[in-house]
Amino acid sequence: MEALLRVENLGKRFGGFVALESIDLDVAQGERLGLIGPNGSGKSTLVNCISGTLRNETGTVQFDNRRMDGLPPHQRTRLGLARSFQLPKPFHSMTVAENLHVPLLYTVNARHETHLSNAAIDRRVEELLQQVGLAEKSGRRPRDLTQIEMRKLELARAMAAAPKLLIADEAMAGLSNAEVDDILTLLVKLSEQGITVVLIEHIMRAVMSFSQRLVVLVAGRKLADGPPQDVMRNPEVVRAYLGE
Amino acid sequence: MGVTLDLFLNAVTAGLLLGGFYAAVSVGVAISFGMLDIANLAHPAFIILGAFVAYILNDRFGLDPILAGILALPAFYLLGTVIYRVYYYSFERRGEEALRGLAFFFGILFITEVALILVFGVDYRFVTADYIGPSLHFGDVDLPMRMVVPFAVSLTMVGALQLFLSRSFIGRAILAVSQDSLALKLMAINPIRIKSIAFALSIATAALAGSCLIIIQPVEPSIGREYIGRVFAICVMGGMGSFPGMMIAAMLLGVIESLTATFYGPSWSPAVAFGFLLLTLAFRPAGIMGR
Amino acid sequence: MRTWIFWLVAAAVVAGIFGLTRFVTNDYFFFAGYVVLQYVVMATAWNILGGYTGYVNFGTAGFYALGAYSSVVLHKLFEPPMVVLILAGGLVSGVVGLGMGYLTLRLRGVFFAIATLALAIVLETLITNWDYVGGSRGVYIIRPAAAPFFQGGYIQYLFLVMLILAGMAVCVARSIEHSKLGYGLATIRDDELAAETAGVPTLKLKLIATVLSGALMGMAGAPLPYYITYLDPSSAFNLALAVNSIAMPMVGGTANWIGPVLGAVFLATVQQVATVTISSALNLLFVGVILVSFVVIAPNGIIGWFGRGKRRRQG
Numbered sequence: 001m002e003a004l005l006r007v008e009n010l011g012k013r014f015g016g017f018v019a020l021e022s023i024d025l026d027v028a029q030g031e032r033l034g035l036i037g038p039n040g041s042g043k044s045t046l047v048n049c050i051s052g053t054l055r056n057e058t059g060t061v062q063f064d065n066r067r068m069d070g071l072p073p074h075q076r077t078r079l080g081l082a083r084s085f086q087l088p089k090p091f092h093s094m095t096v097a098e099n100l101h102v103p104l105l106y107t108v109n110a111r112h113e114t115h116l117s118n119a120a121i122d123r124r125v126e127e128l129l130q131q132v133g134l135a136e137k138s139g140r141r142p143r144d145l146t147q148i149e150m151r152k153l154e155l156a157r158a159m160a161a162a163p164k165l166l167i168a169d170e171a172m173a174g175l176s177n178a179e180v181d182d183i184l185t186l187l188v189k190l191s192e193q194g195i196t197v198v199l200i201e202h203i204m205r206a207v208m209s210f211s212q213r214l215v216v217l218v219a220g221r222k223l224a225d226g227p228p229q230d231v232m233r234n235p236e237v238v239r240a241y242l243g244e
Numbered sequence: 245m246g247v248t249l250d251l252f253l254n255a256v257t258a259g260l261l262l263g264g265f266y267a268a269v270s271v272g273v274a275i276s277f278g279m280l281d282i283a284n285l286a287h288p289a290f291i292i293l294g295a296f297v298a299y300i301l302n303d304r305f306g307l308d309p310i311l312a313g314i315l316a317l318p319a320f321y322l323l324g325t326v327i328y329r330v331y332y333y334s335f336e337r338r339g340e341e342a343l344r345g346l347a348f349f350f351g352i353l354f355i356t357e358v359a360l361i362l363v364f365g366v367d368y369r370f371v372t373a374d375y376i377g378p379s380l381h382f383g384d385v386d387l388p389m390r391m392v393v394p395f396a397v398s399l400t401m402v403g404a405l406q407l408f409l410s411r412s413f414i415g416r417a418i419l420a421v422s423q424d425s426l427a428l429k430l431m432a433i434n435p436i437r438i439k440s441i442a443f444a445l446s447i448a449t450a451a452l453a454g455s456c457l458i459i460i461q462p463v464e465p466s467i468g469r470e471y472i473g474r475v476f477a478i479c480v481m482g483g484m485g486s487f488p489g490m491m492i493a494a495m496l497l498g499v500i501e502s503l504t505a506t507f508y509g510p511s512w513s514p515a516v517a518f519g520f521l522l523l524t525l526a527f528r529p530a531g532i533m534g535r
Numbered sequence: 536m537r538t539w540i541f542w543l544v545a546a547a548v549v550a551g552i553f554g555l556t557r558f559v560t561n562d563y564f565f566f567a568g569y570v571v572l573q574y575v576v577m578a579t580a581w582n583i584l585g586g587y588t589g590y591v592n593f594g595t596a597g598f599y600a601l602g603a604y605s606s607v608v609l610h611k612l613f614e615p616p617m618v619v620l621i622l623a624g625g626l627v628s629g630v631v632g633l634g635m636g637y638l639t640l641r642l643r644g645v646f647f648a649i650a651t652l653a654l655a656i657v658l659e660t661l662i663t664n665w666d667y668v669g670g671s672r673g674v675y676i677i678r679p680a681a682a683p684f685f686q687g688g689y690i691q692y693l694f695l696v697m698l699i700l701a702g703m704a705v706c707v708a709r710s711i712e713h714s715k716l717g718y719g720l721a722t723i724r725d726d727e728l729a730a731e732t733a734g735v736p737t738l739k740l741k742l743i744a745t746v747l748s749g750a751l752m753g754m755a756g757a758p759l760p761y762y763i764t765y766l767d768p769s770s771a772f773n774l775a776l777a778v779n780s781i782a783m784p785m786v787g788g789t790a791n792w793i794g795p796v797l798g799a800v801f802l803a804t805v806q807q808v809a810t811v812t813i814s815s816a817l818n819l820l821f822v823g824v825i826l827v828s829f830v831v832i833a834p835n836g837i838i839g840w841f842g843r844g845k846r847r848r849q850g
Contacts, residue, residue, distance in 0.1 A: 090726070
């Protein structure tokens with residue numbers, strides 16, 4: 001079966017610095033993929049290249065059998081490729097609910113197949129807020145939210161875009177155990193709804209329990225790619241993490 | 245044919261001399277915008293201010309304009325420190341640089357120009373010095389001394405800054421902060437203080453650049469506006485913060501402006517720089533050297 | 536309030552204000568009023584791109600002057616009615632805005648801002664070198680003997696024209712605010728990267744805002760030749776206009792349509808008084824100081840200043 005997301009030979013430099021080199025990555029429909037690597041290994045750069053925020057110099061990104069070359073991020077999101085940001089980037093001048101209006105208005109309603117009325121949009125926003133547990137904060141501004149609530153909003157906004165594939169970029173960093181479980185449950189639910197999820201994380205227990213497959217990135221190169229248990233036993237991976 | 249070649253050579257030479265001066269004018273912005281990411285739109289106003297300071301010292305006390313510029317350096321450095329402090333506390337700290345910071349500097353540009361008009365009026369002012377008037381001659385090519393001296397002073401200033409940035413501790417800290425503020429913090433150097441020094445330096449350059457300006461041509465308060473485009477065009481074309489790139493861009497602009505003025509008329513000159521800027525922004529924002 | 540109701544109310548206000556002014560006999564009132572209303576249009580137009588979208592335009596004088604000079608050209612060609620001049624001014628400025636936007640809106644906001652400044656100077660240089668419209672010497676425009684469909688002096692007619700334009704500009708601004716476009720522009724202002732990722736076509740929206748903003752400014756400039764009767768580049772491209780267009784929304788508040796109106800009325804009136812009583816140069820200095828002060832102390836303008844207190848109390 002054709003992969004939903006296919007990254008081939010992707011490379012990205014910043015001046016003289018090689019951030020990514022020859023990255024090959026396939027993500028199958030419905031898969032739960034974990035992406036790990038030490039700080040600075042290029043994980044966020046990879047996400048940015050896949051989502052279109054950054055332009056890769058070499059290689060291609062294919063999503064849903066379409067080449068993404070030169071497509072701006074908003075078009076990729078409309079095609080079903082969503083991502084959340086490592087550091088939450090909410091729309092500060094809008095309420096929590098309005099933050100979710102945006103992807104519904106601009107992504108979901110931009111697709112030929114769907115058109116939600118204003119009432120339907122409001123209902124969907126309610127639904128999403130319930131799912132992430134932010135229903136009571138619907139009318140508040142992002143600056144009134146706690147760290148974890150901002151993370152949830154960030155995820156909710158990506159979910160609102162009704163994606164086929166969601167890349168969650170370090171959504172759990174700095175959260176307590178209970179909060180990590182919260183987010184994890186959310187992601188599992190998404191996966192059960194048929195959404196392909198790529199989880200980028202440092203928190204190993206979350207990654208291990210969530211992922212069906214694990215990819216390791218070190219210094220801009222893919223080091224390992226396979227079932228989580230196997231990957232974690234790979235001596236090179238162990239060295240990359242512990243030998244530093 | 246001979247006349248045209250003559251004109252051409254003289255235009256190119258004048259352009260190169262002008263370009264050297266443009267480098268001095270732009271080096272401040274290369275630091276504040278290229279390295280510190282502070283879009284100091286008001287820099288040209290400070291250059292005009294420097295020109296008028298040189299004018300006063302020359303007119304009242306008969307001081308040589310270059311000497312006046314050097315004497316004014318500490319005062320301008322102090323001015324830069326104050327402005328950076330205000331800028332930092334109002335904008336950089338809050339993280340809202342974009343819109344507000346630009347409006348802030350635009351306002352300062354405006355205030356400076358109007359204040360100068362209030363004090364000096366709209367007449368052109370000029371300085372007198374022994375080297376304004378005579379020219380050097382090399383065959384058919386004339387080198388007016390009033391352009392050669394600023395050219396030399398400008399190159400010296402830019403060269404000295406380059407040395408400072410690459411050799412001294414603070415200089416290298418400035419280069420570092422332009423690339424990675426976090427790394428600097430980890431080295432227990434306060435990036436704010438470094439940025440303050442860098443910005444103050446950039447304003448200080450305006451003192452000398454201004455005195456060079458008034459040697460080259462008479463000055464009146466609103467001339468600053470022509471220089472906004474030149475300064476940012478050179479900074480962007482030069483690759484934002486790269487001194488060699490800036491030199492090349494400055495020379496290029498100087499030559500093209502000079503050729504335009506010679507063959508099409510001086511009233512087109514302002515458009516050259518701005519046209520360059522627009523084109524560069526549109527097609528090669530990373531500058532000629534390209535990062 | 537539904538949008539179409541707002542348009543009706545605005546129309547009523549315009550009619551009302553005009554009705555009241557019919558009792559004014561001093562022509563100076565109309566001369567000064569024209570300037571104030573013109574600033575309402577300019578400030579509102581600037582705010583669409585500046586306040587709603589977060590992209591600063593320093594070259595407002597350029598768009599304004601394009602409107603004025605396209606009127607000059609059309610006047611010399613066949614003296615069309617005012618409506619045509621205004622539409623033409625809007626069209627020319629809108630198209631130029633589109634072109635410049637297309638070249639520079641893909642860059643960071645700060646480059647766009649510098650580019651707008653560059654554009655204004657390039658335009659000024661081009662006009663200064665164009666003899667057909669008078670070049671640097673300027674051009675004299677003779678006002679028509681009588682205004683169409685109108686009882687009264689020509690200057691009162693111009694006042695009415697600008698009053699209608701001001702009403703229109705405010706309506707356009709408000710319509711944007713409460714529309715899907717307004718949402719999109721706000722996201723661009725808040726976090727362009729996140730907006731793009733959420734599906735907002737940022738380049739397209741920025742272009743729309745630039746064109747609307749530029750067109751409105753061109754329309755504001757179109758009647759200028761008739762108002763001023765002697766037009767030269769320095770009066771069309773004046774820096775005071777550029778600074779005021781930014782200062783007024785910043786003082787009044789950039790979040791919605793009321794801010795620019797308040798700021799324009801306040802600052803323009805103060806300046807009219809100051810120019811007459813003190814000097815025009817000091818008056819300009821005053822505007823510059825006001826701009827810097829507000830930018831530093833009250834970045835959200837007068838309205839924002841009050842809004843802050845209100846939010847604190849709500850907790």
